[in-house]
Amino acid sequence: MLQKNKINIYNKPRKIKKSVKDLKLWIEDILLLNNLTGFVVNFIFVDEEEIRYMNKKYRRIDKPTDVISFSLIEGKFVKYSYNMLGDVYICTEQIRPKNDKEILRRMVHGVLHLIGYDHKREKEFKKFLKLENRYLSLII
Numbered sequence: 001m002l003q004k005n006k007i008n009i010y011n012k013p014r015k016i017k018k019s020v021k022d023l024k025l026w027i028e029d030i031l032l033l034n035n036l037t038g039f040v041v042n043f044i045f046v047d048e049e050e051i052r053y054m055n056k057k058y059r060r061i062d063k064p065t066d067v068i069s070f071s072l073i074e075g076k077f078v079k080y081s082y083n084m085l086g087d088v089y090i091c092t093e094q095i096r097p098k099n100d101k102e103i104l105r106r107m108v109h110g111v112l113h114l115i116g117y118d119h120k121r122e123k124e125f126k127k128f129l130k131l132e133n134r135y136l137s138l139i140i
Contacts, residue, residue, distance in 0.1 A: 006041075104140065
């Protein structure tokens, strides 16, 4: 029997208007498409000050960004009843245009990083963007 994924969305103060239930279902679809079950993913919506702090501390870039992902399966993997896949921090003030599709795009973007995709080089970025668009087209 497949163990369900657990998707947490921390949306305080209310940064997103879309139904949290819908967002969770869409992210669950992406995880299942990648044969991932029994994982926990946290989405934390933050303001520009918080994301700038994290960007500076962890990436050494002193400016706000739209999304930062922290994979918790890199390195030593500790098994719990649920496996922590990671945390995705999203700053809606950095998203243009600010609509449900673009917010979901950042959520998909974060999940792709959590499951091992990256885009440090131009070739990787094109592949990453293609995959991101493919998933968006499947779930919207």
